[in-house]
Amino acid sequence: MTAPVLVWFKRDLRVTDHPALAAAGAHVLPVYIIEPAYWRGRDVSARHWAFLAEALESLRGELATLGQPLVIRQGEAVAELARLCARFGITRMISHEETGNAWTYARDRRVAAWARGAGIEWQELPQSAVVRRLPSRDGWQAARNRFMRAGPLPAPAALAPVSREATPRHLPDPRALGLAPDPCPHRQTGTHAAARATLESFLATRAAGYRSQMSSPLTAERACSRLSPYLALGLLSVREVEAARQRTRATRPDWAAPMNSFAKRLAWRDHFIQKLEDEPELEHRCLHPAHEGLRDTEPARLAAWAAGETGLPFVDACMRYLRATGWLNFRMRAMLMSVASYHLWLDWRDTGAHLARMFTDYEPGIHWSQCQMQSGTTGINTLRIYNPVKQGHDQDPDGRFIRAWVPELRHLPPRALHQPWTAPEGAAPRYPAPIIDLDAAGRRARDVMWGLRKGRDFRDAAQRIAHKHASRARDSDRSSARARRAAKRAPDPAQLRLDL
Numbered sequence: 001m002t003a004p005v006l007v008w009f010k011r012d013l014r015v016t017d018h019p020a021l022a023a024a025g026a027h028v029l030p031v032y033i034i035e036p037a038y039w040r041g042r043d044v045s046a047r048h049w050a051f052l053a054e055a056l057e058s059l060r061g062e063l064a065t066l067g068q069p070l071v072i073r074q075g076e077a078v079a080e081l082a083r084l085c086a087r088f089g090i091t092r093m094i095s096h097e098e099t100g101n102a103w104t105y106a107r108d109r110r111v112a113a114w115a116r117g118a119g120i121e122w123q124e125l126p127q128s129a130v131v132r133r134l135p136s137r138d139g140w141q142a143a144r145n146r147f148m149r150a151g152p153l154p155a156p157a158a159l160a161p162v163s164r165e166a167t168p169r170h171l172p173d174p175r176a177l178g179l180a181p182d183p184c185p186h187r188q189t190g191t192h193a194a195a196r197a198t199l200e201s202f203l204a205t206r207a208a209g210y211r212s213q214m215s216s217p218l219t220a221e222r223a224c225s226r227l228s229p230y231l232a233l234g235l236l237s238v239r240e241v242e243a244a245r246q247r248t249r250a251t252r253p254d255w256a257a258p259m260n261s262f263a264k265r266l267a268w269r270d271h272f273i274q275k276l277e278d279e280p281e282l283e284h285r286c287l288h289p290a291h292e293g294l295r296d297t298e299p300a301r302l303a304a305w306a307a308g309e310t311g312l313p314f315v316d317a318c319m320r321y322l323r324a325t326g327w328l329n330f331r332m333r334a335m336l337m338s339v340a341s342y343h344l345w346l347d348w349r350d351t352g353a354h355l356a357r358m359f360t361d362y363e364p365g366i367h368w369s370q371c372q373m374q375s376g377t378t379g380i381n382t383l384r385i386y387n388p389v390k391q392g393h394d395q396d397p398d399g400r401f402i403r404a405w406v407p408e409l410r411h412l413p414p415r416a417l418h419q420p421w422t423a424p425e426g427a428a429p430r431y432p433a434p435i436i437d438l439d440a441a442g443r444r445a446r447d448v449m450w451g452l453r454k455g456r457d458f459r460d461a462a463q464r465i466a467h468k469h470a471s472r473a474r475d476s477d478r479s480s481a482r483a484r485r486a487a488k489r490a491p492d493p494a495q496l497r498l499d500l
Helices: 019-025 047-067 077-088 100-118 140-149 192-205 206-213 228-232 238-251 255-277 299-307 313-323 330-343 349-358 363-376 386-395 398-405 438-452 456-469 479-487
Strands: 004-007 028-034 069-074 092-096 121-125
Touching: 004 019, 004 255, 004 386, 019 028, 019 092, 019 206, 019 313, 028 047, 028 077, 028 140, 047 192, 069 077, 069 313, 100 121, 140 238, 140 255, 192 228, 192 349, 206 255, 255 363, 255 456, 299 313, 299 330, 299 349, 313 330, 313 349, 313 386, 313 398, 330 349, 330 363, 330 386, 330 438, 349 363
Parallel strands: 004 028, 004 092, 028 069, 092 121
Antiparallel strands: none
């Protein structure tokens, strides 16, 4: 009998629209490796593991139904893959192309070197519209459209049993992986049933308020799709979601506006992940070098922001909500990052690591691109210096969200709720005074950031960045006009790649 093909699952934990599983045929050994070293990173947390563990159990059940359960191993990837290949005589391995963090990129390079030396054919297939070794952003949108039009692949009808050896009945406890306690009582559930139910409920009812209700944390919890954690770990593919969206668009013509807006955000997702694919260092260094060393790391301000104790009620309410749920709507994510970077003048790498740990839907490509965009370090995006008091009045005018998540202020009258420092002294004894002067901090940030942009050297570097990273679509990036001009320059071949 011929040797099976090893299908290495990473962040593609599903059986439908799984290019690697479809290409492998029926004689496969599906493998997931729990890598303890990964869980020592500064951007991971126990809530990530809890969600992943549920997803692995769910995938194990779905593969078992097809005939071959998921084989779960714990250890260093090269060592575990080598053991499995030797045991089952495997010479071919397939996985998806992962655009992960710096740790997974380094791990994939080690696996590539081992496979090359061991005579193992390792094939990587795209599972999204992100393009490896992209020569230029010109034509990227057309390539994405072609990928999406291909539609989702069906799940295998059956898998031939290869191994019935015992895999861990119980997955490791977070403490066994060295993860600190991380209570998240209102986290989404990481199963395929939950993923499908979330997609169905969005397209059946919740999408009605998608455009009008996505900005306020009072309404976004229901109006947003809430699919981000399932897309981040691959319990759903973007093509599955797009196919379901198109069916809804065809049967609900009255929902054309929300369905079109949702489609743009699915494309936006691939657009931002492509940035990290093209420039892996985006996770660690400012995209525009003029911003390096600009901000500081002040532990007390960082700790207050992370704990929801800044004395800025709407900021603190959003952070506390995030800690309890693992999710926050986009506008509030942007506000948290903006306040941290501009008013608190904290380095985006430190605040970004905290938010990464808090987001159940942590997707490195989107996350680090957005951390830089909302911190003003890309050099090509409009500076967005959110006023958290104005945001509170706009998005929580009656103070219901603040009262729910900052109970120390529940008794204050509406006029003082968003600015408790204006209330009589002693009116909120259990709530801290603001850790910064909001107006003065905002003025300083504007002066510094706009001052940086005045020089010709800054503009020249920004043009190079726009050529490489900005969208060519008119409605995708504020800097798209600059990008179209810059696109006439010679392309930059620097690219995330494995030298296979």
